[in-house]
Amino acid sequence: MAHNHRHAGKPRRQPQAVIIGMMGAGKTRLGKEMAQMRGLPFLDADVEIEREIGMSIPDYFAQYGEPAFREVERDVVCDILDSFGGIFSLGGGAPMTKAIRRRLAQYVARGGKVVYLKADPHEAMERANRGGGRPMLTGDAEKRWMSLFRQRDPVYRQVANLVVPTRGMTPKAAAKRMIEMVAEHTVHVDGRGIEPYDVRIGEGALSHLPEVLGKQPVRVALIHTQSVQRHSDRARGLLRQAGYEVSDIVIPDAEAGKTIEVANGIWQRLGTEGFTRSDAIVGIGGGACTDLAGFVAATWMRGIRYVNCPTSLLAMVDASTGGKTGINTPQGKNLVGSFYTPAGVLADLRTLTTLPNDIFIEGLGEVAKSGFIMDPQILRILEDHAAELRAFSGETFLGTPLEDVVSELIERTVRVKAHHVSADLREAGLREFLNYGHTFGHAIEQLEHFRWRHGNAVAVGMVYAAELSSLTGHLDRDTVDYTRSLLTSLGLPTSWNGAGFDEVLALMHRDKKARGNTLRFVGLEQVGEPFHLNDPDSEAGRGRPSTVCRTREWNRSGRCEVNIRPECKVGADHPYTLRPRYSGEQPTATNWRDNGNEVTADQGHGGQWAESGAARSASAGCVRFAGSRGAASTLHPVGGRIRP
Numbered sequence: 001m002a003h004n005h006r007h008a009g010k011p012r013r014q015p016q017a018v019i020i021g022m023m024g025a026g027k028t029r030l031g032k033e034m035a036q037m038r039g040l041p042f043l044d045a046d047v048e049i050e051r052e053i054g055m056s057i058p059d060y061f062a063q064y065g066e067p068a069f070r071e072v073e074r075d076v077v078c079d080i081l082d083s084f085g086g087i088f089s090l091g092g093g094a095p096m097t098k099a100i101r102r103r104l105a106q107y108v109a110r111g112g113k114v115v116y117l118k119a120d121p122h123e124a125m126e127r128a129n130r131g132g133g134r135p136m137l138t139g140d141a142e143k144r145w146m147s148l149f150r151q152r153d154p155v156y157r158q159v160a161n162l163v164v165p166t167r168g169m170t171p172k173a174a175a176k177r178m179i180e181m182v183a184e185h186t187v188h189v190d191g192r193g194i195e196p197y198d199v200r201i202g203e204g205a206l207s208h209l210p211e212v213l214g215k216q217p218v219r220v221a222l223i224h225t226q227s228v229q230r231h232s233d234r235a236r237g238l239l240r241q242a243g244y245e246v247s248d249i250v251i252p253d254a255e256a257g258k259t260i261e262v263a264n265g266i267w268q269r270l271g272t273e274g275f276t277r278s279d280a281i282v283g284i285g286g287g288a289c290t291d292l293a294g295f296v297a298a299t300w301m302r303g304i305r306y307v308n309c310p311t312s313l314l315a316m317v318d319a320s321t322g323g324k325t326g327i328n329t330p331q332g333k334n335l336v337g338s339f340y341t342p343a344g345v346l347a348d349l350r351t352l353t354t355l356p357n358d359i360f361i362e363g364l365g366e367v368a369k370s371g372f373i374m375d376p377q378i379l380r381i382l383e384d385h386a387a388e389l390r391a392f393s394g395e396t397f398l399g400t401p402l403e404d405v406v407s408e409l410i411e412r413t414v415r416v417k418a419h420h421v422s423a424d425l426r427e428a429g430l431r432e433f434l435n436y437g438h439t440f441g442h443a444i445e446q447l448e449h450f451r452w453r454h455g456n457a458v459a460v461g462m463v464y465a466a467e468l469s470s471l472t473g474h475l476d477r478d479t480v481d482y483t484r485s486l487l488t489s490l491g492l493p494t495s496w497n498g499a500g501f502d503e504v505l506a507l508m509h510r511d512k513k514a515r516g517n518t519l520r521f522v523g524l525e526q527v528g529e530p531f532h533l534n535d536p537d538s539e540a541g542r543g544r545p546s547t548v549c550r551t552r553e554w555n556r557s558g559r560c561e562v563n564i565r566p567e568c569k570v571g572a573d574h575p576y577t578l579r580p581r582y583s584g585e586q587p588t589a590t591n592w593r594d595n596g597n598e599v600t601a602d603q604g605h606g607g608q609w610a611e612s613g614a615a616r617s618a619s620a621g622c623v624r625f626a627g628s629r630g631a632a633s634t635l636h637p638v639g640g641r642i643r644p
Ligand SMILES: NC(=O)c1ccc[n+]([C@@H]2O[C@H](COP(=O)([O-])OP(=O)(O)OC[C@H]3O[C@@H](n4cnc5c(N)ncnc54)[C@H](O)[C@@H]3O)[C@@H](O)[C@H]2O)c1
Pocket: 225, 227, 228, 253, 254, 255, 258, 285, 286, 287, 288, 289, 291, 311, 312, 313, 314, 315, 318, 319, 320, 321, 322, 323, 324, 325, 333, 334, 351, 352, 353, 354, 355, 356, 359
């Protein structure tokens, strides 16, 4: 089907990483190590240049001088940047050449990773001198090295998009860290009313904790659940090593942790332990834990620094971004809370190693949602890897191709969320599109007393929203069917039979997304094109057999079954299938005729029908009607067949 087309064209070849840094930083050594670990080829610019000039670099320097050398260097480096797919290390002076900087900037813009390998000056200096044959270090080597460092360090920082400090690390550990950082994805969240922050996604992302917390905090409250103890231990180690005083705070699991009592307990503890405005909070856990931790951070002294470390797929793709924090009350979920921007989000893929399969799958519901509302590539990835994703096992997934798949899905989903929340922080317009599938999903969650997990409820809600979009003439049947089959292939539910439709409808009316008396949905015109579907005729909402009302409502009454038939649609630009308004009583000839080529409208429709010009035919219980899209909402365009 339409969603199957593959990535068009081959991506151009470019290095997986380009390493820059001072001489003696270990660029060649670590680059080789890194390449070997990843099974990639390695090139060293200086070796390639010597091959090109047919002599050693010191000889070339002596014979032709530095400017001539820089020219050769520029040509060789630019050539390799355009044609080589492995790990590439540059000479220490290369980034000082403007043309090379420009090429590196283009490389970064295409997703390239320029790693600044930042060694301890003394270690690097010693290595550089030991090696000998460095034309740039002639004379007082140490003094030369330091003065070059002062010149080059700011340029390296500007050119690189990753900085890897290697002080005190073994070459193996440093190479491993470089690999992790190169594989890391960063989504920058920015927009009106938000202080910008980064969501960093990757194996080992927790190691950015000290850098995100900054130098100011003395104390850090590490809030987590028992379920992620292994990861909070790692975080605590990193924090202590960086010199923070860490208060370890364990809260009850899941929703039980999102209460005023738990928040109060933490406030008291922060008070006793002397937390000030300049201290900080780190929340590490699923969305419930990070919501609570964020809420405490937002309220303690009117807001202290907060770092969000999500450990479930859902928390990574959804709860981490957008700034919502909060707690539940006995009356409902998330009734108390605040918008509060974190200093940063660290989604460490290593935390997923302990995540149970069903909770991972549930998170895919929100991932798919982001695909439907904005990013079709997400759907393609889900399709291509459905079987592996469905079989997700935390213990074994690191280091497998699935890790890269999951990492890309997280990045793309966070990007979708960031896009929708950056336009307006508070619930409105664009942000509301994130609620695709949620109006119905929330009703399911409530009727199931939250025994249904959110992502599962949203999956069913998306099927409902797709059906509704199709019933109201906006979405083609193929996409509705595709919605079902994709979600099913991921192990997500697509139907629910837990209650009668009127109960669902009543709840949807009460949902906080319903404004005033209007029932608000997010519908789909096509994949990637959501729209606001306000107050679809309640009959249209009813007309969804397999998601909700077939078994209970309609058959129990013994009266009729709504049966949406794709073939009822005419192939015009704006085809609708219609079922005349009908009050719940037996349909009669006054509001329905299916045996002629003309449909007699009931009074309520007369004007509209006349205006849009025509019911043309009806057959096999299907009414064909071509009208304009604008008239759709007043026409009650519900497709179907009514069987007494
Ligand atoms: N702030 C927002 O914008 C936002 C958005 C979506 C959801 N949420 C909130 O997030 C919560 C749902 O998030 P959730 O699905 O992560 O639920 P959750 O926090 O209840 O986590 C689900 C379960 O998985 C466990 N778990 C999480 N990570 C684990 C790991 N790495 N290893 C082992 N176990 C782990 C948890 O302990 C819990 O038992 C809800 O409270 C919801 O309101 C908030």
